Amino acid sequence: MNSHMSIPAQAEATKTEEVVRLTDVHRRFGPVPALDGVSLTVHRGEILGIIGRSGAGKSTLIRCLNGLERPDTGDIIIEGRKINALPERELQPLRRKIGMIFQHFNLLSAKTVEANVALPLKIEGIGKAQRLARAREMLELVGLTDKAKSYPNQLSGGQKQRVGIARALAAKPALLLSDEATSALDPETTRSILSLLKDINRKLGLTIVLITHEMDVVRAIADRVAVIDAGKIVEEGNVWSVFSHPYAEITKSLLAGNRPQLPVHLGNALDEKNGNDILISIDLVGSYAQSRLFSDLAEAFSRGVRLLEGGIEHIQQQPVARFFLAVPRSDVGLLDEIKAKLASADARLEVLGYV
Template sequence: MNAPVRLESLGQLGGPVTAEPIVRFERVSRSFAARRGNAAVYALDDLSLEIPRGEIFGVIGRSGAGKSTLIRLINGLERPSNGRIIVDGVEIDALSERELRPVRRSIGMIFQHFNLLSSRTVFDNVALPLEVAGVRAAEIKARVEPLLDLVGLADKRNRYPSELSGGQKQRVGIARALATNPKILLGDEVTSALDPETTGQILALLADINRHLDVTIILITHEIPVIKEICHRVAVLEAGKLIETGRAFDVLTKPRHPTTSNFVRNVTGVELPADLARRLRPEPAPGHQAVLRITFTGSHATAPVISRLTSILGIDVNILAGRIDSIGGEPFGALLVSVPGEEVTRLATISALAALQLKGEVIGYVA
């Protein structure tokens, strides 16, 4: 793979990052008429949301949550039934189809299944949006060649999609989405067709593009690991409603809604060993140990928790399972430990954890 060019050479139009959101939904609903006199079906229901300029913003939800509708509203492929949508200061739902065309050129789209034209080479696939816009051949070449360097496909410029791997096809899709020098990239499940190693490479490429080109990236996904890896903020949708939004780190480590908790459990939690799970009981009994889940974030993620608890309380603390990871570069961790099950010891342990600015909760008891 060729070494990537300096991203700064591809320059992004639009100036420095500001506090003004680049996308804003104001009480947006999108409904569809139901058959046989039933009530209308709402793909989005009274949704208000702000997406900051220059960030990587994730939108997550199960199938039917409204993710695809949200992305199609941003680029004007669908119109809201109610509410306003402002993209880069323009109320796009008030524009005619003709007025929408220049707005769409400032919004690139990356697809789940690549959507490459099999009869066109890599170079020609990337050049397609520029050809449609009527750009001259010399300008197309000057734009496309650095993009192929950027995505590591300069040596594949004359290959056809059938000759490429899935990851290479997605790199072509990313280069094509950048061809018109957009301010926003929309990604629709961009890694769900890729293997884990290739997924990591594509996410690293997107993070680099965001960091150096100041392109706002909005990723639609059902995969929490994608949010965890590169998103600055996240919105969680359920049945067309926004149920939770905020910094990805905060939402993933301190989810407030049960749906979000279900999404993040396997990513930020610690799985109980099978033998322990079978023996865990909800109520204490004489001689039982209390099993605690300890969650620690930020600067506390690497603190010597066990030695501090032992020193403060003078008790034995046994480690049952644990993990240390990061979300968007910020560390977090979780431990499963057991301590003597007497009430006074349990309460003292939780109090000591709170004093150390850590969260502790009893999840059960074992003999």
């Protein structure tokens, strides 16, 4: 597992209290390791995105976090309690403090919206007046006050997910787990749900763990990201850092649609023996990418360096850039000069081949 640059000290200081800690968690189904030594920490008030392909272990991980699966070995500690060691009678009340939102909403069709939201409180034994008051409060939070007496079949997909979020928050959970909660929604509705979750995170200081296969979801609202592959956490760090400097091959693959990529025709034209140019990629984070990069490389461009592809985006308010350049092979020493110019900017330069 590769570590990435740490978040600024001020942000770090606000998120030091652990809500979740997993230590060397293993879970097998027959000969197949679903979780293979997972260690992970989630701090209070942060949003952690856990991303991976289908079959990577995401579903098993979330089921272990909410106590529906018990690990074969290793520890899962939530708010100081080792939940994998608890008997079922002690696990039940703790499980109620872990909110869940699902891809397919899981609402009861025969109950009204407010009854769906109040259901966890009814199970907990809270009186009717108190639980309905809490349900109305949560519906106001998610912008559905006027739908309290409606039934799920009268709602759009986005509205159903808002009801699911209100229900998950009804029992004032310490942790909210989101299991592919936006996968069944269209892009516009997805953006509105993610904005709502971020708003709830800010207003309530709620700790959220997002399980997803979509990098766009992670980029939109997560503070940190952990990449899971074949039951292992292969990479984790702050979102801007992982997006700018991915190390694991699976991370690079998952990010392929989110970062500038080498045009296919150039990749197909790589020819180490006959290529006239050295093809390089440059990955950068910070204001240098917006201000000094091209002025520092002005001489290199005057000597025949060409910009082939690239761009700058902002992730967590950080400028993140990736560029592909062609450096004349005949200009001996020019590549070393470019490397020297970029050394102070903590840029990552990679030689991709010759074209």
